[in-house]
Every structure is written in structure tokens, then in C-alpha cells.
Amino acid sequence: MKKSKNRLADILTHIGVAIVIIVALLPVVWLLMTSFKKPVDVYAMPPKIVFNPTVENYVTLFVERNFLHYLNNSIVVSFFATFICVFLGALVSYVLSRYRIKKKENIAFWFLSLRMLPPIAVILPYYLLFRNLGLLDSRIALVLVDITITLPFSVWMMKGFFEEVPIEYEEAAMVDGCTRFQAFLRIILPLVRPGLAATAVFSLIFTWNEFLFALILSGEGAKTLPVGVTGFVTFEGIKWGLLAAGGVFIIAPILIASLFIQKNLIRGLTFGGIK
Numbered sequence: 001m002k003k004s005k006n007r008l009a010d011i012l013t014h015i016g017v018a019i020v021i022i023v024a025l026l027p028v029v030w031l032l033m034t035s036f037k038k039p040v041d042v043y044a045m046p047p048k049i050v051f052n053p054t055v056e057n058y059v060t061l062f063v064e065r066n067f068l069h070y071l072n073n074s075i076v077v078s079f080f081a082t083f084i085c086v087f088l089g090a091l092v093s094y095v096l097s098r099y100r101i102k103k104k105e106n107i108a109f110w111f112l113s114l115r116m117l118p119p120i121a122v123i124l125p126y127y128l129l130f131r132n133l134g135l136l137d138s139r140i141a142l143v144l145v146d147i148t149i150t151l152p153f154s155v156w157m158m159k160g161f162f163e164e165v166p167i168e169y170e171e172a173a174m175v176d177g178c179t180r181f182q183a184f185l186r187i188i189l190p191l192v193r194p195g196l197a198a199t200a201v202f203s204l205i206f207t208w209n210e211f212l213f214a215l216i217l218s219g220e221g222a223k224t225l226p227v228g229v230t231g232f233v234t235f236e237g238i239k240w241g242l243l244a245a246g247g248v249f250i251i252a253p254i255l256i257a258s259l260f261i262q263k264n265l266i267r268g269l270t271f272g273g274i275k
Contacts, residue, residue: 028251031244031247031248031251032244032248033049033051034240034241034244035057035058035241035244035245035247035248036051036053036054036055036057037051037053037054037057037241037244038051038052038054038056038241039241042240042241043240056241057241057242057244057245058245060242060245061242061245061246061249065228065231065242067225067228067246067249069223070223070224070225070227070228071225071249073139073142073218073222073223073224073225074208074224074225074226074253075253076139077139077142077143077146077207077222077224078146078204078207078208080139080143081142081143081146081147081150081203081207082150082200082203082204082207084143084147084151085146085147085150085151085154085199085203085207086154086158086196086199086200086203088147088151088154089151089154089155089157089158089199090158090189090192090196092155093154093155093158093159093161093162094162094184094188096155096159096162097159097162097163098162098167098170112152112153112156113152114148114152115149115152115153115156119149119212119213120212123212123213123216126141126145126213126216126217127216127217130217136217136218136219137217137218137219137220137221137222138218138221138222139222141217141218141222142210142213142214142217142218142222142224145210145213145217146206146207146210146213149206149210149213150203150206150207153202153203153206154199154202154203157195157198157199157202158192158195158196158199160195161192161194161195161196162188162192162195165188165191165192169183169187169188169191170183170184170187170188173186173187201257201258204254204257205254208225208250208253208254209226209250210224210226211226211227214226214227215227215230225246225249225250226250228246229243229246229247229250232246
């Protein structure tokens with residue numbers, strides 16, 4: 001009787017997992033299918049599951065719509081913003097986790113509270129600042145804004161990883177002749193590599209998908225993918241095929257980057273143990 005109950009529970013669990021996977025993947029699959037449909041197939045009622053695929057939408061994106069320029073802007077802005085956030089976040093997180101600073105918990109919470117600030121509340125000051133500096137419609141402005149938004153989260157996230165590394169590792173390294181910075185660089189950073197990878201992925205997602213600031217602060221010169229795809233929603237109607245093809249190119253880089261560093265996302269390190 002007990003075995004029957006366990007088997008039934010396993011079956012129900014597998015069914016539940018299958019349903020969750022289907023629900024999660026269905027929008028992505030539908031987006032991918034729509035990107036390969038002709039307009040007549042997109043608007044067909046009932047929707048067509050079987051159709052003759054075409055790459056017409058993708059050709060239109062890169063030949064007629066200057067989509068490669070938007071893609072390049074997104075890659076440049078996201079890469080530099082993510083790199084700087086992880087670099088600065090690692091340094092600040094290490095200091096907060098190792099050094100005795102008065103009210104450092106309040107400082108850490110202050111970093112996180114900056115992430116809670118609604119972006120719409122600071123969009124006007126940013127606009128006026130970058131206008132006076134002559135940085136409107138520039139990648140530099142978008143990188144700086146993305147750093148401001150994402151860095152607090154990076155600091156808060158990485159602080160926990162550094163705190164899990166026993167300080168004895170550094171003490172042992174310094175006994176062997178390492179300076180504090182060398183111990184940080186050679187001992188601590190390799191140990192928190194999964195944390196750095198996870199933080200990089202989340203930072204990349206935040207910066208890649210950022211829409212509001214890119215919409216207000218950029219024109220045609222610095223326009224990114226999320227802003228670029230809005231051009232397919234016009235007064236004449238929504239161009240679903242082009243919109244879906246653009247959506248595929250927004251999703252694909254993040255998915256590929258996550259697959260490449262998935263091993264580091266799984267925290268397989270054991271903390272504790274002294275040399």
C-alpha cells in the first residue's frame with residue numbers, strides 16, 4: 001500500500017513538473033514559430049500549427065530595419081555595464097564582508113534600497129544631467145545608468161558569497177607571504193566564482209532588458225533592442241512576425257550566455273577547512 005502511494009506521488013510529481021515546463025516553454029515556442037510565419041499565416045484563424053516556414057522576417061530585420069545596429073548597441077551597453085558592476089561589486093562586497101566598518105549593515109541595506117527606487121523617479125534628473133553633459137543618445141549614458149541601477153543588487157548578492165568564505169583562507173595565504181590583495185585575487189575570487197557567475201547573469205539580464213532609460217535617453221544612435229522592437233507596433237497595426245523575430249534575438253543572447261556558464265551557476269564549492 002505504501003509503495004502504491006509513493007508511486008502515485010511520483011507520477012503526480014512528474015505530471016506537475018511536465019505541466020510547469022510546458023507552460024514555461026509554450027510562449028517561447030509560439031514566439032519562435034511566429035517569427036518564421038508569413039503575415040497570412042500569422043493572422044490566420046484558427047492559428048496555424050503547420051505552415052511553410054520562411055526567414056522573411058529576419059531578412060527584413062537586418063536589411064530594412066537597421067536591427068543589427070540595435071543589437072550592437074545592446075551588446076556593447078550590456079557587456080560594459082555588467083563587467084563594471086561585477087568588478088566594482090566584488091570589491092565593495094569584499095570590503096563589507098571583511099573589514100570592520102561602523103554600521104556596515106546599514107550601508108549594505110542602503111545599497112539595496114537604491115535598487116528599490118522606482119526608475120521613473122529619477123528619469124528626469126538623469127535626462128537633464130546627460131543633456132547638460134552632451135551625452136544624450138550615447139552608449140556611455142546608458143552604461144552609466146545601467147551601472148547605477150544594477151550595482152546595488154550586485155553588491156548585495158555578492159556580499160553573501162564572500163561572507164561564506166572562511167577568513168582562515170586569507171590568513172593562511174598571508175602567512176605564506178601573500179598581501180591582502182594577492183590573497184583576494186588568488187584565493188578568494190576563485191572560491192566565489194559561482195557567485196560571480198550568478199551575479200553576472202542577473203546583471204546581464206537587468207541591463208539587457210532595460211527599457212525605460214533606453215527609451216528616454218537614446219535616439220536612433222544608441223537605441224537598444226527592447227526599444228527597437230517597439231517600432232513594430234504602429235498606428236497601422238502590430239507587425240507580429242517582425243515583433244516575434246525581434247523577440248527571438250532579445251532572448252537568444254541571454255540564453256546562450258546562461259548555457260555557457262551554467263556550470264558556474266551551480267555552487268559546487270565546499271566552504272570551511274583550514275590549510
